[in-house]
Amino acid sequence: MIITSLLDTDLYKFTMMQVVLHQYPAAEVEYRFRCRTPGIDLVPIIPALKEELAHLCSLRFSDAELAYLRGMRFIDSDFVDFLALFHLNEKYVSIAPSAAHPGEIELVIRGPWLHTILFEVPLLAIINELYFRHAYPRHDLAEARARLDAKIALLRDTPGFDKVRIADYGTRRRFSGAWHEQALGIMREGWGGQLAGTSNVLFAMRQGMTPIGSMAHEYLQAFQSLGPRLRDSQVAALEAWAREYRGDLGIALSDVYGLDAFLRDFDMYFCKLFDGARHDSGDPFTWGDRVLAHYGKNRVDPRTKTLVFSDSLDIPKVMELYRHFEGRCLLSFGVGTNLTNDTGPDPINIVIKMTRCNGQPVAKLSDSPGKSMCDDPEYLGYLRRVFDLPAA
Template identity: 50%
Template sequence: MIPVVRSLLETDLYKFTMWQALLHSHPNSFTEYEFRCRNETAYPLAELKAEVEEQLDHLCTLSFREEELNYLRSLRYIKSDFVDFLTVFRFQRKFITVKAEGERLSIHTAGPQVHVMGFEIFVLYIVNELYFRRFDQQAALAEGRRRLDAKIVRLKEFSTQPAMKHPFELSDFGVRRRFSSSWHDEVTQRLAREVPEYFKGTSNVYQAWKFGIFPIGTMAHEYMQSFQAFGVRLRDFQKAALEAWVQEYRGDLGIALTDVVGMDAFLADFDLYFAKLFDGLRHDSGDPIEWGEKAIAHYASLRIDPNTKRLVFSDSLNLDKAIHLYRHFADRIMTGFGIGTHLTNDMGLTPLNIVMKLVRCNGQSVAKLSDSPGKTMSQDETFLAYLRQVFKHPAM
């Protein structure tokens, strides 16, 4: 077996930041996560079952190395007691099951949230890398390098374009659906070396440590969704989640995710208090232009200069789309662009659209009401209907 996972540090930064916050505020929550593939595949993912099981067995033998823990300690927002917890942490194989259900691959985790929430990113890039190992590697890498060359040329063209008020800043958000770890390394190192004026960071903590790149990330949907089951009124869960984040990080990691129950419902909760405390907002579903205009209008309505805030775009971005959004917004508000699959798996092959989402917390359903069709993930139609009613969100 060739291991896919090379370090427990190789996950998205926001896994660590959410993990710390939930360990401190809700250490006893019990959660379930489910894997899903949203698109057609070249061959049934169920064929990967035995290999996935083998890779998960390997994952559960790993622990954090001392030098990795020291790197986490060096991040000012990571607290010493959390690193102490990670010193003894290991994934437990009993909390994750893999099944072949016809042609579908079923992966399910159930257990204490602080022990199972970390599985997500590893499961996704294990499945992804195993899947693409069956394709012609040399042909894929040749095409990937050709496309990466074109991206770098396009970025270098910025120096000849008219300047805008705020700079163009690009980050790598591609660990979960990458072609392979070696290709991911090649992409981030070339961007950091050849276009450092535009490439500002990576969500991959292992690469940030190994290559001296700035680590990027704050929160994901599972953090916000968890508060739907933490004992507050459902209509108040976003405010409770944001307040808990402020208390945990006190000014650090100030980009808030907006689309757990839709942008309109988020802005209704994102009052002057939160708008001043958070540095900006992250887009992950719905029309990005419409979303950004709503954000700017909201800041203006609160008499906050939008130029002091940042919009981070991360929904299915490619470089052309990022540049288009930059040209639209960069004279009015700071921007940032997190590109994932179109950086780390742009190889001329159809990428997998795979996710692993939180579906239950403390025995009750939780869900995201996406602003994009097809992104809502819950099998509890009763809860979804109630969530839509509370937040006046249209069915999609």
């Protein structure tokens, strides 16, 4: 089977799940799947996908996995005790061919946030791997190895880039789990200390690497329902995070409502409290320049803060960004699909996004066209008005 461990997911799923357990255990949510790549027929993989889902829901955390999680400084013992009893339940997931769009699948996850939050990443990894097995059943990974070797050499051997640190963010859209783990070993051997770690907790444990992650879009989106009022939802989410982690895991995600709204809410208190911010949509150079200027206006030395770039990066783009921001701040780069699914065939762009929390719509207002996902256009318009954002 494709997923053999519940640790085969991104770290930020666990860090968000701990907040849910401690602060919002009764929240009810809905997630929906979307393939953003046109012309992809996923219907043939549905029978195998259902088999993989059943297997995923049979998995439990092993004692060794729980001990590994317990050793992380920001993971509380009561959360690990909860995970010792935890398993995913397939009653929360429905999968069927789309009636409206031939070739597409309707995948909906609906249930308690605490019991559904771990579905997203493994399901995306499963769908991706099943698709490539079906579409390219005899694909040779020699091309993947050659491309990865070229990327490693480009960064390692170009003068002036020896301090660049890259993390693997490629779990959800990888070509396969086997290639993902093999690629990490190749990167570790080729880059050494330039490979900062991986978002994948299982492979971090197996390969003695640093697991990396903090929060994702769903966390801030949920506060559109959980917060005191809609306009204060971003502030409420950041406050709740600070209460949970007390200064640890201090990278704030900046693009749930766009950069303008983020900077309005990210005042001097948050500038000093959080270690930095993560970019995931819009022009990264403009974003970084504006965030650094914002730190200066709030009497914070930008050189003490970290900018994390993670939007559709490849190695040349990483090098451009490093060249532009070097010496002005601390830098980190999360590279996903380009490291784990650059094997020859074009990767597909698939997502599972939270669309409702406690019965009401939630949404992301992205700085990049096409990244927003909401089933209620009226709510999107209302959200834009509340955050004083222009119409799409």
